[in-house]
Amino acid sequence: MDLGICDRVALVTGASEGLGFAVARALAEEGAKLAIAARRTETLEAAARDLRERTGAPVLAVPCDVSRLEDIPQLVARAAEHFGDRLDILVCNAGGPPFGRPLDLNDEQWQQGFELTLRSVVALCRAVVPHMRRRRWGRIVAITSTSAREPIDGLTLSNALRPAVHGYLKSLSRDVGADNILVNTVCPGSYLTQRHRDLLPRWAADQGMTPEDLLRQREAAVPLRRFGEPIELGRVVAFLCSEPASYVSGVSLPVDGGLCRGLL
Numbered sequence: 001m002d003l004g005i006c007d008r009v010a011l012v013t014g015a016s017e018g019l020g021f022a023v024a025r026a027l028a029e030e031g032a033k034l035a036i037a038a039r040r041t042e043t044l045e046a047a048a049r050d051l052r053e054r055t056g057a058p059v060l061a062v063p064c065d066v067s068r069l070e071d072i073p074q075l076v077a078r079a080a081e082h083f084g085d086r087l088d089i090l091v092c093n094a095g096g097p098p099f100g101r102p103l104d105l106n107d108e109q110w111q112q113g114f115e116l117t118l119r120s121v122v123a124l125c126r127a128v129v130p131h132m133r134r135r136r137w138g139r140i141v142a143i144t145s146t147s148a149r150e151p152i153d154g155l156t157l158s159n160a161l162r163p164a165v166h167g168y169l170k171s172l173s174r175d176v177g178a179d180n181i182l183v184n185t186v187c188p189g190s191y192l193t194q195r196h197r198d199l200l201p202r203w204a205a206d207q208g209m210t211p212e213d214l215l216r217q218r219e220a221a222v223p224l225r226r227f228g229e230p231i232e233l234g235r236v237v238a239f240l241c242s243e244p245a246s247y248v249s250g251v252s253l254p255v256d257g258g259l260c261r262g263l264l
């Protein structure tokens, strides 16, 4: 299927590694022009080189910490200016908030989690929508987590803040639909990225297990009996950013191998 996004300009944040990188790759494979952002410049530049070599897509790397809200207008302006004053696609992604049980997190951790997980999405949308409105075409997708649907033990910040992201984006989808801007969320299940590798020992210690046993247990709990490959999530996001997805908005889509049990 031709996704119809050749030459569309996309900004993907948190895109130097893991799921964000896979989304950038999937969009680049469809011919999109890319601006990618993350905090560490070296890793980001390496990701940009990798994307250019794999796909031939033009890729602009802009170092940015999306939890520094004051830096977001500049990030969006640089991305749009670089590609002829246009921005058609935004994929909001970043690192997940840290492990922490409900009574153990301090105020500073709550504030940081709030800025990273919710406020960054609000600031990014606020900055990109005027570009999309001007051309009456836009796609916004946020990568959240199955924690928006079912709490994950120990990920309190994610359990509390991801539903707020969904509430915000569902509200936005209603306000910008008339401008032909589609807004959706994707909830990853389990993918063995750096974040997941970092979290496994914490989860395992919390449950009195070894990381290896916990990994096996978690794989067995997925109906497909395996973790996802990041590119499997990347291609779903690329579809939501596509022309054929033109009547899909306000949706929250688990990409989790069937892990979530909820019917809706």
Ligand SMILES: NC(=O)c1ccc[n+]([C@@H]2O[C@H](COP(=O)([O-])OP(=O)(O)OC[C@H]3O[C@@H](n4cnc5c(N)ncnc54)[C@H](OP(=O)(O)O)[C@@H]3O)[C@@H](O)[C@H]2O)c1
Pocket (backbone or CB within 6 Å): 013, 014, 015, 016, 017, 018, 019, 020, 037, 038, 039, 040, 041, 043, 064, 065, 066, 067, 093, 094, 095, 096, 097, 116, 143, 144, 145, 146, 187, 188, 189, 190, 191, 192, 193, 194, 195, 196
């Ligand atoms: N992997 C999973 O199984 C899974 C499951 C459910 C939900 N998720 C969620 O999906 C998102 C991506 O997860 P992942 O597993 O791909 O994580 P990852 O492997 O840790 O990659 C995170 C990416 O985001 C960048 N990043 C982190 N903090 C950032 C910030 N403040 N500003 C800009 N960029 C930032 C990182 O680069 P820098 O460090 O250089 O900034 C990196 O490129 C997270 O929110 C995670 O909670 C993941």
